[in-house]
Amino acid sequence: MKESTSIAIGGFDGMHIGHQQLFGALDENSTIVVIETGYANLTPKKEREHFSHHPIIYLELDDIRHLSGEEFIAFLKEKFPKLQKIVVGYDFHFGKNRKYSFNDLKTLFDGEVVVIDEVTLHGDSVHSHKIRAKLQIGDIEGANAFLGHNYTIKGRVVSGQGIGKKELVATINIEAKEFLMPKEGVYATLTRIDDEEHFHPSVSFVGHRVTTDGSFAVESHILDGEVSCKERARISFVNFIRENKKFDSLDELRKAIKKDIAIASKELKFLQL
Template sequence: MLNTATILQNSTSVAIGGFDGMHIGHQELFHHLDQNGVIVVINTGYANLTPSHFRQRHTDKHLHYYNLEDIRHLDGAGFVELLKKDFPKLQKIVVGYDFHFGKDRRYSYEDLKELFLKENEDGEVVIVKEVKHHNDAVHSHKIRQKLAIGDIKGANEFLGYNYTICGKKITGQGIGAKELVATINLEAKEFLVPKEGVYVTTTRIDDEEHFHPSVSFIGHRVSTDGSFAIESHILDGKVVCEEKAEISFIAYIRENKKFESMDELRDAIKKDIAVANRELQRLEL
């Protein structure tokens, strides 16, 4: 495997952006990269769909990060000089139609073209037009909005994959396995969590390669102690989670609701499990 320095030295094309979500709009930019192209991520510190290294799961291209705080002082020429220094063989830059860069984001793709091609006449700046799905423009902020209202299927269509959060295992209430159903409780601080409620999901345990069918709950335990929880119940048998898990969201089942008794809560969970099983069987997951 080539080291990072070698990859940057040999790369002739880059795609530049924030790329939180690595959604179908972002993938359109990546399609314009050469075989040895690199994805340049401007890391704002606010990514919560694919925070940090989780972007790498959605591409086989090398990711190179610039922290916004480290480069925001640069003017347009300074930013292009940085690219030329880090990518000495650079011939092609790919950006979206709404790309802005430099101090106070005052420079557009037109400035990028002028600055890059000024000293590189054989170079190319590719501007990718707005990507739409069912006539709706695909943007990361719209995915966040869909997750906030529980529109999991809509969010997944924009992403091109099932939205997934990852977290470490934490201790839950302790009453699930005894009185309800056993669940894996997670803490996933880096990720945006969807609307409170119950979801059809699949869950990957520790370093297993496959996902288990599951039903998951996100929200405040209004029927018990009122605390906030992210918990997943595995449907295909008893599974031991040691350290971490990932929950992939497939469909929204119902809103978070307060039940007056443990019997009512238990009945509701049985119904949720039945709904999840039907949906997962329909999808052959």
């Protein structure tokens, strides 16, 4: 990274299509500089690395927020001695009390400063907070359009309530506390098991098991045959199928799950897995 001639700076939670515009302005020898604010829950921690070929470094906001504009530039030059270009978004602010904007960056930095204008899709500006809002109302297709990829969570495998395989369908249960959960309900999804390269078509449930024990769960039923998952799984959300609902009996729930599987199978049929 010492060889980097250009950097893109921002929070980059989601690595959405607006962020990708910034990355498109980088040179061949580039680094993405992520400012960690503690609020990233679309692509927490190093999850961002799945969505760019550029190396990424992470800076804690608390470690740099006290710097003056001049000190911030000096800090960057120390980290990147060959720095010639800085790429930021139109709403980028830095330094103590966020008092500096891209205009100050242009004044303080003796290299090139590229400012990427607001990115819109269908007339709507693309921002991470809007993606979060879409996920929380179950607008998976809208969120995915803003992201430029399917919203994906990752978690370690945990034990379920024990009745799925016996009474309903076999599921993989995961715990993914670092990620924002979409609206409670049932989704057509793609699930990747452990270190497998490909995704399996699946139907997933996120929410409280209101028909049984009331506990919160994230569980995925694989549609192309039962698989063994040892450590972790990734669930990519494709479409919202239905709301979470309390059923009067396990038999009613079983019928609903059968219908969910049919809908998910149809939704996922033409996807290249």
